[in-house]
Amino acid sequence: MTDPATAALWPGERTEAARRLLLAAVDSFARRGYHATTTRDIATAAGMSPAALYIHYPSKAALLAEISRTGHRATLDLVERAEASSTDPVAQMRALAESFTTWHARGHTVGRIVNHELHALPEEDFAAVAELRIRIEETVLRIIAHGVAEGAFQVPDQRTAARAVTSLGIDVSRWYTERSSESPEELGRRYGQLVLRMLGAPAAAIEG
Amino acid sequence: MTDPATAALWPGERTEAARRLLLAAVDSFARRGYHATTTRDIATAAGMSPAALYIHYPSKAALLAEISRTGHRATLDLVERAEASSTDPVAQMRALAESFTTWHARGHTVGRIVNHELHALPEEDFAAVAELRIRIEETVLRIIAHGVAEGAFQVPDQRTAARAVTSLGIDVSRWYTERSSESPEELGRRYGQLVLRMLGAPAAAIEG
The missing domain is CATH 1.10.357.10 (Tetracycline Repressor, domain 2)
Structure with missing residues (x-):
């Protein structure tokens, strides 16, 4: 689902986990809209637990x-x-x-x-x-x-x-x-x- | 919140209740996005019960x-x-x-x-x-x-x-x-x- 331009936005400068969360957030927001997306949806899409998400992003x-x-x-x-x-x-x-x-x-x-x-x-x-x-x-x-x-x-x-x-x-x-x-x-x-x-x-x- | 062009979309041809529901739906979708809006939100904004909404619109x-x-x-x-x-x-x-x-x-x-x-x-x-x-x-x-x-x-x-x-x-x-x-x-x-x-x-x- 990730288009190449999206992936190119976050090159090597971030940790692999942060990058995965950003890409998962883009996919989730695009699919369901921002308001209907939960942090759990994003964590799941990134293959992480919600607790692991909060290490990288507070919300x-x-x-x-x-x-x-x-x-x-x-x-x-x-x-x-x-x-x-x-x-x-x-x-x-x-x-x-x-x-x-x-x-x-x-x-x-x-x-x-x-x-x-x-x-x-x-x-x-x-x-x-x-x-x-x-x-x-x-x-x-x-x-x-x-x-x-x-x-x-x-x-x-x-x-x-x-x-x-x-x-x-x-x-x-x-x-x-x-x-x-x-x-x-x-x-x-x-x-x-x-x-x-x-x-x-x-x-x-x-x-x- | 309702702009005049929105109100003009549904003139006299509909019942007053249907019109109120359409306007409430526009306001709710605009504020929260479609996916995060519930039928209860729309009914409440129109001053109705969810059951009254279903008389006019199935979903x-x-x-x-x-x-x-x-x-x-x-x-x-x-x-x-x-x-x-x-x-x-x-x-x-x-x-x-x-x-x-x-x-x-x-x-x-x-x-x-x-x-x-x-x-x-x-x-x-x-x-x-x-x-x-x-x-x-x-x-x-x-x-x-x-x-x-x-x-x-x-x-x-x-x-x-x-x-x-x-x-x-x-x-x-x-x-x-x-x-x-x-x-x-x-x-x-x-x-x-x-x-x-x-x-x-x-x-x-x-x-x-």
Whole structure:
């Protein structure tokens, strides 16, 4: 059940037991929803006792917080890398839309949890994740403003456009499945073009 | 807690008790998620006994199915009305994107349930809703194909573009709240322009 992008979120830096619990939590939350999942469900799915779970995580909410923080951190990294990859706003935005879309297709299971269970986060964790979300949105907005200033984009309302760019990528995790006809990379490529068009980039730049 | 769009989904045609149960189910599913909600929660929120609930609905799943069917039926109606409103594909698509976006902003609570709890529907109800979803997508696709044939749109991959148009509108129900800075109608207007741009409509037609 674990998609490769989910597994890639927690590489060697954690103990094997913590990693197994995070993966079991993702699977359980995806299957039953956060509220209907018990710590016992997660422990069982990870092949542990509830007592063993509590050695690593004090609560179900702590697991959700870790999943949500790591997922948001990973997407913020993508977005910042896209901005750093070029000084040309068209190239920056193409890289951003492609990698953001591909991530949400490949990691659709964790993407759904990270984006749809925000309201279940404890207050402090919610604040930390909200901060990461703001940084993602501000990066998108900065690239748009840069493109408008250079005459590469035509955007009547930059904040709404930035919201639409992130929304389009995030929603991929709601509808994408392994049965979808395009690979995550192909979908990313097509969405990159749609986003550049939405921002009013000239056709010649989009094809490039 | 009930937003006006949710209340508008079930006008006078139902008994007052059925209507109260549907509204209570929407509020409960939105607050706790479908799986963690019990029929007792819904009955209590509607000011009834669980036994009184069963007179109207045999199960929690039957309530979800009715909410999902009505929500999808309402959005299919919007989309078909937009197509019927004009013979010009630019005008059709503008009307579609505007009304679809506005509906998902105004009815964000029911929109989230209808789009995020699909997997919880009993098989038969899922099939009925999937049929409505296909008809929505096919209407969007027909308008795009019509626009491409007339030279009003430039779209390299029509199916991906149709998916992006519906996805952008649906995802509004995930992030929109009454605290959002734009009204549902203003957001609809801006999204109408973004969608037309994404489909490669000429700037002069978009401003019109």
